[in-house]
Amino acid sequence: MKIQTYNSQAKRTDKIASQQIKVQANSAVFEQAGVDFAAAGKQGADILSTWALEENKLVVDAEAAQASRDFKEQIQIIATKIDSDPALNADPIAAATQFKNKTRGIVNTTTSKMKSPAAKKMFAASSSTAASTLGLGVRKAARKRLVSTRIAQASALGRQLEQEIAAASEYPNSVNFLDLKEKLYGDPNDPAKPGIYKELVKQGILTAVQGQKQELKSLSRVATGIINKEFLKASIELNSGNPMRMGVAVKAYAKIAQDLADPKKYPDLDNLTRIKLTGQAISASDSAMRRRVSDDRKITADEKTNRTKIHTKNYTKTLVAIIKSRTGSKVTPPTAEELVQLLARGDINDTQFDKLTDMINDSQDADVTDPQFLQEITTALFEADNKNDIDKVMRSALNETGPGKKLRFAAFSNLQLTARGITTPRSRRVKIYRKMLQQAAKAGGPLQKLLKNFKGGNYDNTVFKFDLKLQDPRVNPLEVFEEAIEEIIEKQKVNLKQLPKPNFSPMVPPTVSMPNLKKEDGSYSGALPSAVTSELVPKPIEEWTIEDVTYSRKKARSEFKGLLGALAIEIFNLTIIEKYIEDKKPASAGQVEKAIKKAEALKELKDLQSR
Amino acid sequence: MSYAYLAAGASVAGGLMGFAGNMKAGDAAKKVSEYNAAIQDRNAAVLDQEADRKILIGDIEAVGFRDDAGKFLDNMAVNYRNSGVVATSDTPLLVMLAAANDMDEDIEKNKYNTKVESLALREQGVGLRLGANVTREEGRQRKQAYRMKAYSSLLSGASGGFSAMRQK
Numbered sequence: 001m002k003i004q005t006y007n008s009q010a011k012r013t014d015k016i017a018s019q020q021i022k023v024q025a026n027s028a029v030f031e032q033a034g035v036d037f038a039a040a041g042k043q044g045a046d047i048l049s050t051w052a053l054e055e056n057k058l059v060v061d062a063e064a065a066q067a068s069r070d071f072k073e074q075i076q077i078i079a080t081k082i083d084s085d086p087a088l089n090a091d092p093i094a095a096a097t098q099f100k101n102k103t104r105g106i107v108n109t110t111t112s113k114m115k116s117p118a119a120k121k122m123f124a125a126s127s128s129t130a131a132s133t134l135g136l137g138v139r140k141a142a143r144k145r146l147v148s149t150r151i152a153q154a155s156a157l158g159r160q161l162e163q164e165i166a167a168a169s170e171y172p173n174s175v176n177f178l179d180l181k182e183k184l185y186g187d188p189n190d191p192a193k194p195g196i197y198k199e200l201v202k203q204g205i206l207t208a209v210q211g212q213k214q215e216l217k218s219l220s221r222v223a224t225g226i227i228n229k230e231f232l233k234a235s236i237e238l239n240s241g242n243p244m245r246m247g248v249a250v251k252a253y254a255k256i257a258q259d260l261a262d263p264k265k266y267p268d269l270d271n272l273t274r275i276k277l278t279g280q281a282i283s284a285s286d287s288a289m290r291r292r293v294s295d296d297r298k299i300t301a302d303e304k305t306n307r308t309k310i311h312t313k314n315y316t317k318t319l320v321a322i323i324k325s326r327t328g329s330k331v332t333p334p335t336a337e338e339l340v341q342l343l344a345r346g347d348i349n350d351t352q353f354d355k356l357t358d359m360i361n362d363s364q365d366a367d368v369t370d371p372q373f374l375q376e377i378t379t380a381l382f383e384a385d386n387k388n389d390i391d392k393v394m395r396s397a398l399n400e401t402g403p404g405k406k407l408r409f410a411a412f413s414n415l416q417l418t419a420r421g422i423t424t425p426r427s428r429r430v431k432i433y434r435k436m437l438q439q440a441a442k443a444g445g446p447l448q449k450l451l452k453n454f455k456g457g458n459y460d461n462t463v464f465k466f467d468l469k470l471q472d473p474r475v476n477p478l479e480v481f482e483e484a485i486e487e488i489i490e491k492q493k494v495n496l497k498q499l500p501k502p503n504f505s506p507m508v509p510p511t512v513s514m515p516n517l518k519k520e521d522g523s524y525s526g527a528l529p530s531a532v533t534s535e536l537v538p539k540p541i542e543e544w545t546i547e548d549v550t551y552s553r554k555k556a557r558s559e560f561k562g563l564l565g566a567l568a569i570e571i572f573n574l575t576i577i578e579k580y581i582e583d584k585k586p587a588s589a590g591q592v593e594k595a596i597k598k599a600e601a602l603k604e605l606k607d608l609q610s611r
Numbered sequence: 612m613s614y615a616y617l618a619a620g621a622s623v624a625g626g627l628m629g630f631a632g633n634m635k636a637g638d639a640a641k642k643v644s645e646y647n648a649a650i651q652d653r654n655a656a657v658l659d660q661e662a663d664r665k666i667l668i669g670d671i672e673a674v675g676f677r678d679d680a681g682k683f684l685d686n687m688a689v690n691y692r693n694s695g696v697v698a699t700s701d702t703p704l705l706v707m708l709a710a711a712n713d714m715d716e717d718i719e720k721n722k723y724n725t726k727v728e729s730l731a732l733r734e735q736g737v738g739l740r741l742g743a744n745v746t747r748e749e750g751r752q753r754k755q756a757y758r759m760k761a762y763s764s765l766l767s768g769a770s771g772g773f774s775a776m777r778q779k
Binding site for chain 1: 619621623624626627628634637640642643646653656657658664669671672757761767
């Protein structure tokens with residue numbers, strides 16, 4: 001028998017009730033509150049502190065700035081006072097000390113009134129800077145004034161010595177001159193005598209270069225002073241009122257210009273002053289020359305007027321005497337000799353002489369001088385080379401003087417007058433002009449080419465009058481030469497094709513042909529004619545006016561001074577041109593208008609070109 | 612009152628707030644680390660308890676196994692005898708001894724396994740305790756760091772205050 005048994009099936013668990021706990025507290029979260037509290041405190045403090053500090057800075061800055069401004073104003077006043085105080089303003093050390101003491105007092109006063117320590121510090125810094133800057137300025141200004149005063153004193157003394165040296169320059173070896181030079185420029189062999197400018201260098205007032213420059217300038221001023229003295233001399237001559245002295249002035253100015261052009265003359269003169277003075281000398285020379293010509297012309301014009309008055313008076317007086325003598329009055333009529341003398345003295349003119357001579361001849365049947373013989377004698381006189389030849393001619397003239405002979409006594413007297421002046425410079429000029437007059441007028445001479453239908457000839461009468469007029473020493477031979485030419489060509493016509501070319505022409509823009517250049521709107525088509533851009537050219541002789549002749553004549557007198565032949569030829573040519581202009585018909589209104597338009601067009605073209 | 616005083620006051624107040632805030636954060640850090648360490652200690656204790664339980668249960672099961680084995684051998688002997696075989700000699704005895712020998716071996720194996728499992732749990736507990744120690748140390752260090760920050764804030768506020776006062 002099998003008996004059932006029970007075996008236990010259940011088992012005890014090996015687990016326990018307790019479990020692992022996974023929870024962990026997050027430390028950061030618990031720390032955050034404290035961290036945030038600290039950050040809030042920091043941020044709040046930062047904001048508040050930043051704002052407060054900015055406000056504080058404004059207050060402090062304002063206080064410091066105000067104090068600084070006040071301080072600067074006050075020290076500026078002090079600086080100005082020192083600058084205007086003669087006891088301090090030329091003494092750099094005293095000025096600087098005074099300024100320093102005064103500013104220190106102001107700094108202390110201002111600082112004591114300030115509340116903010118920070119503002120005080122700022123003010124201390126700014127006031128120190130301002131005081132040192134201005135103090136330096138005060139010191140510099142005083143030093144500058146000291147230096148300026150010293151330089152001014154030295155310069156004044158230097159200028160005085162320069163003037164004295166210039167005044168004494170005529171005697172460069174004189175003790176006075178050498179002494180003055182030593183005072184100004186020193187003695188190169190004696191260091192104890194450095195001269196004014198080197199002394200300034202020694203004292204440190206001028207640098208070596210400045211001293212050297214000042215000395216060079218001084219030397220140049222001395223040279224200028226010497227030249228100015230020459231200018232003064234020339235000016236005295238020019239303003240002497242004596243026409244003869246004016247020529248001296250012109251020469252003196254010309255010599256100054258010539259000397260200045262030579263670098264060996266006045267070697268101390270600086271280039272700029274040399275150029276300036278040369279310009280002045282040339283200008284003065286030119287001005288004196290023009291004044292002389294002008295005075296000459298004025299004198300000539302005045303003389304003409306006076307001569308006309310005298311002529312009329314004497315002619316009337318003589319005429320009255322002749323007429324009265326004819327009517328049975330006791331008045332003695334003038335002799336032919338007296339009439340010749342009247343003509344020779346310039347008391348009557350040629351026409352009056354002819355008329356009066358005719359009247360006397362009519363009444364007294366007087367002998368007349370043989371013009372042919374007189375011409376021969378006069379020519380022989382002008383051709384004589386020495387006194388013996390002149391005496392010989394005069395003896396032959398005397399042999400033919402008297403009743404029934406070829407010369408009247410009056411004519412002989414005139415020949416004597418001529419003979420007396422035959423060796424003077426004036427007479428030489430007369431001789432040349434007389435020769436030229438004869439050459440010009442003779443057949444085949446220049447006038448035959450220049451004048452239409454002119455046959456030429458001796459023109460003895462004209463030459464005779466030429467001789468007579470020149471017996472008056474006051475008469476300018478060139479003027480008489482010009483009058484003689486005018487007389488010859490008076491009734492002639494000038495040949496345009498043969499017009500002589502003058503040496504001195506007014507300059508004008510070149511004439512150009514401008515067909516269809518200008519458009520209707522005023523603009524120009526194509527390229528400008530090259531001629532418009534070129535230099536001025538001499539004015540064509542066909543377009544000359546009387547003014548142009550006058551200009552050329554003045555220029556010739558000025559440029560050909562001393563060149564008798566060249567001047568005479570130029571005056572001769574100009575007289576021909578003048579005659580041609582006088583004979584020309586006046587331009588028609590149309591021609592004038594055309595000329596104006598042409599001139600305007602040229603001007604526009606030039607303007608256009610210059611843009 | 613000057614703005615400089617205000618700025619100085621604000622700076623000092625900011626420093627004080629920074630000090631207090633950082634001190635508080637340090638305290639909080641320490642407390643949290645203590646708390647977290649306590650939880651880890653507790654978990655370690657649970658593991659110890661579980662290890663002990665493993666040994667106890669193993670012992671109990673060994674006793675039960677012994678009972679079961681005795682019963683099994685008795686049944687074998689009964690069955691031999693019922694079959695007319697003398698169970699206490701010769702082959703039946705040898706078979707029964709072999710069975711008893713295997714049963715003892717199983718008991719020893721189970722005992723060994725239980726010990727191993729118990730030791731593993733104890734090792735886990737040791738690890739948790741070490742972690743708790745580390746957590747506590749971290750809390751102390753954090754508190755120290757916050758304390759330093761607090762002093763720094765205090766100094767910074769004082770310095771700002773002095774600086775502001777210099778600008779008055």
